[in-house]
Amino acid sequence: MLSLSSLTALLQVVLIDITLAGDNAIVVGLAVRKLEAKQRRIAVLIGVAAAALIRLGLALIATQLLGIIGLRLAGGLLLLWVCWKMYRELQTPEDHEEDSAPTPGGLRSAITRIIIADLSMSLDNVLAVAGAAGEHVWVLVSGLAISILLMAFAATMIAKLLERFRWIAWIGLLVVFGVAVELIYKGGGEVLGQFS
Secondary structure (H helix, E strand, C coil), rough: CCCHHHHHHHHHHHHHHHHHHHHHHHHHHHHHHHCHHHHHHHHHHHHHHHHHHHHHHHHHHHHHHCCCCCCHHHHHHHHHHHHHHHHHHHHCCCCCCCCCCCCCEEEEEEEEHHHHHHHHHHHHHHHHHHHHCCHHHHHHHHHHHHHHHHHHHHHHHHHHHHHCCCCCHHHHHHHHHHHHHHHHHHHHHHHHHHHH
16 A cells, blocks of 8 residues: 555645645635635535535546546636626625625525535546546545645635735636636637537
8 A cells, every 4th residue: 555656646646736726725715705704614614525525526537527528618617607706796895894794695605606616626636636646546535635625724824814915815816717717728629629
């Protein structure tokens, strides 16, 4: 189980996770930033649990997913929708945010955005991790667990930063938008490649 190849694969998986967890953490941080502390913890916990299930499911069928033309395009379009929702939220003034009660359905809305964004952004992460893990199933499972923990930790820190420095949210939105455009570009290329 602890052979040199499996340890090398685990190291590669951890590096991939550290590199790719940032995008997901930004989405989660943006989604929960307006929630009160208790609701924020609940949203992150549920979002992370959902992310774990999504990634585990995707990992189990990773090789078959590579053959589905248009999946990245669909993921990019979903992520674009998440960007639009976040953009509209950032447009609303926050002058009286401290005094006002939390928005009704805010927790449910945040969780929905986290799940949709993670579903659309996890494909590349899972495929990269599955490729690096090779035939070592325990490395694959460990890698997915590490990516989930990294995302939860980073998301909480990002949400706290966004509370203090609103301009960071705009940078985060640009990062997520960039990921959406990249997925649409790659996915669109795959779809167009089918017709040429």
